[in-house]
Amino acid sequence: MIPSKNDLENAVNTVSGVVHRTPVLTSSTLNEMAGAQLYFKCENFQKMGAFKMRGAVNAIQNLSDAQKKAGVVTHSSGNFGQAVALAAKNLGVTAYVVMPQNAPSVKKEAVKGYGAQVLECESTLGAREENSATIQQQTGATFLHPSNNLDVILGNATANVELLQKHPDLDLILTPVGGGGLIAGTALAAKYFGENCKVIGGEPFAVDDAYRSLRSGKIETNTSAKTVADGLRTHLGDINFPIIQELVSSIIRVEEDEIIHAMRHIWQRMKIIVEPSSAVAFAAVLREKEKFQNKKIGIILSGGNVDLENLPF
Amino acid sequence: MIPSKNDLENAVNTVSGVVHRTPVLTSSTLNEMAGAQLYFKCENFQKMGAFKMRGAVNAIQNLSDAQKKAGVVTHSSGNFGQAVALAAKNLGVTAYVVMPQNAPSVKKEAVKGYGAQVLECESTLGAREENSATIQQQTGATFLHPSNNLDVILGNATANVELLQKHPDLDLILTPVGGGGLIAGTALAAKYFGENCKVIGGEPFAVDDAYRSLRSGKIETNTSAKTVADGLRTHLGDINFPIIQELVSSIIRVEEDEIIHAMRHIWQRMKIIVEPSSAVAFAAVLREKEKFQNKKIGIILSGGNVDLENLPF
Incomplete structure (x- = not known):
């Protein structure tokens, strides 16, 4: 355990x-x-x-080559979205970040600035999870949870x-x-x-x-x-x-x-x-x-x- | 030179x-x-x-023992007053800091917090210089200029x-x-x-x-x-x-x-x-x-x- x-x-x-x-x-x-x-x-x-950069880097590095090729997806209105975006960029992996529409534009811009694809959705956990699942199905990307x-x-x-x-x-x-x-x-x-x-x-x-x-x-x-x-x-x-x-x-x-x-x-x-x-x-x-x-x-x-x-x- | x-x-x-x-x-x-x-x-x-701490420490350390005993005086509404106060405290020397009455109270408190004697005066260069000169005469303290x-x-x-x-x-x-x-x-x-x-x-x-x-x-x-x-x-x-x-x-x-x-x-x-x-x-x-x-x-x-x-x- x-x-x-x-x-x-x-x-x-x-x-x-x-x-x-x-x-x-x-x-x-x-x-x-x-x-x-x-x-x-x-x-x-x-x-x-x-510190979120550490978890994002370790999680992406531990993917198989096939998984890396298909990319990673997370939903976040905070630091983990930026961490996945930057870690993926540094490691040459495509990143999709689902963010609530009402997230501060400075945060959306930061994630985009690190080269991730930002997908906006309604500001509920349900909408975020649903959108992440759709991306997983469409792209084969691996979902990365920020803490679990x-x-x-x-x-x-x-x-x-x-x-x-x-x-x-x-x-x-x-x-x-x-x-x-x-x-x-x-x-x-x-x-x-x-x-x-x-x-x-x-x-x-x-x-x-x-x-x-x-x-x-x-x-x-x-x-x-x-x-x-x-x-x-x-x-x-x-x-x-x-x-x-x-x-x-x-x-x-x-x-x-x-x-x-x-x-x-x-x-x-x-x-x-x-x-x-x-x-x-x-x-x-x-x-x-x-x-x-x-x-x-x-x-x-x-x-x-x-x-x-x-x-x- | x-x-x-x-x-x-x-x-x-x-x-x-x-x-x-x-x-x-x-x-x-x-x-x-x-x-x-x-x-x-x-x-x-x-x-x-x-950085003002560096100049204050060097200037006080280079005083003679007799000068150190009589203390140091400066006028400042900014960092040099705090630097002289803290350097003097660390080196066991009495410090007098002339400050304009209208200096922010947080700055006066900081200088007092480092153990210096604060003397308030009008907020003109003339008043500050005059008050510093008076303290030099009364105490024999050495005047320290912040930059010259x-x-x-x-x-x-x-x-x-x-x-x-x-x-x-x-x-x-x-x-x-x-x-x-x-x-x-x-x-x-x-x-x-x-x-x-x-x-x-x-x-x-x-x-x-x-x-x-x-x-x-x-x-x-x-x-x-x-x-x-x-x-x-x-x-x-x-x-x-x-x-x-x-x-x-x-x-x-x-x-x-x-x-x-x-x-x-x-x-x-x-x-x-x-x-x-x-x-x-x-x-x-x-x-x-x-x-x-x-x-x-x-x-x-x-x-x-x-x-x-x-x-x-």
Whole structure:
């Protein structure tokens, strides 16, 4: 059920040289705020601006030659569409990205700019899935799910492998939790490359499906999507949930104002741009500070794609 | 007249270990935009968020023990006040910073936060100079000018020394031009550590005193201060001007919308926060692109202290 260390090492070899080995930054001011030593893995500096590039590259590389020839399809209004578009372009594969009509035109343009074919549909999950299925039938393209795909999860895991290669003695690693693909990969990397390193998720109260799923033992969904952390509105899937159940210690929920406060401090003190979803893990550390005193903590800054005309401060 | 290589090496030794050795970042997208290879020296990641820390540390370290005991004084509404405050704190020296009453309270708080004594005065250069002189008389503190002080210039130079140690074959280096302390130091470093490396300044049309000074052969001033690049409103001084005259190739002037366009691209594509003044050098490269095709170009990103509530986009 749980992938092996060898599976992870294969993913590391597969993405190496295609994705950036992103830097790990520290800030004495943020360490003081938290009362802990924080190591920020900067996936906001990744190609196309998010860790999603890792999963997309690994998934496409693992297709057969015949599959590669037929192309790949995904539906996304966010970073995964861009990741598939750019990864496919770099690997010489055709990409189809189904996007809701009302997605910001800057996002559609970004996906087109990376050379993918954009297919617009109504803004419902049903319409997105239906359009993706039609493309699969018409072209033979392989569908790539943004988070509930084992190769995507293993690709995502490589960010934390790199972090632990640099700092093997981390006590804890925190990531945001959305669809579960990042935290599942991160937890696998912690299991095989950490020295008793725990993994904790950060999640907005407004979309706390993963928190509730861990309590109920089944995949829960959200009725609202009202969070500034727009990358975290999705729910877990049947491939990543068992990994999360087995390997993730806990999930800390945070309020919207805590997310914005954490994001502002990362921007102001570290001088780097992270998206709201990325600030959720740091917000979780600040919220439950007393748990983390004097610990060595890794934080995956998942991405940096924000609309500069529409900031939350 | 022109400081020696030995003077520069002394400054490198003096600031080493006290200031950050900041990273050099690259961006394939910005390289494509410019048609050149760009190496960004990230002084926005420097302590207190700007290269000014280097000059302040070098100037304070070069004081005699008696001078250190009496403290230092400067007047500033911007980064140099913070730099002197933090450098003095780190070196155990008392700092007095004269600031205009109407300076943003966030800046006053930052200077106080670093432990300096803030003295408020009217918002004229005359009042600032008068108040600084009074403090010198009362306390015996040494006055530190933000840009027209040889130790400050030599300290600033160390950013470019680090850049050239990493990339010795740069054809050109660009910096913004305000009071002249950064470009003078940068030009000294290029002279002694570059391989035939030219230095070019970027300056807003709105405050093009340095451009005019190089043409007229005397220090010119500005009648207006209407630029988004608020760090570049000052004029050259009698210590840095001769260095600039001898060692700087040219100054390229840029429009306000070009500064904002360059700043937006650095934020969006590099995911780092730079202040408007820092974007002026990149704006100059984009404005006169044809000059720079296929060159290897260093750009000093001078600082990252911006008011997130008051961005130009």
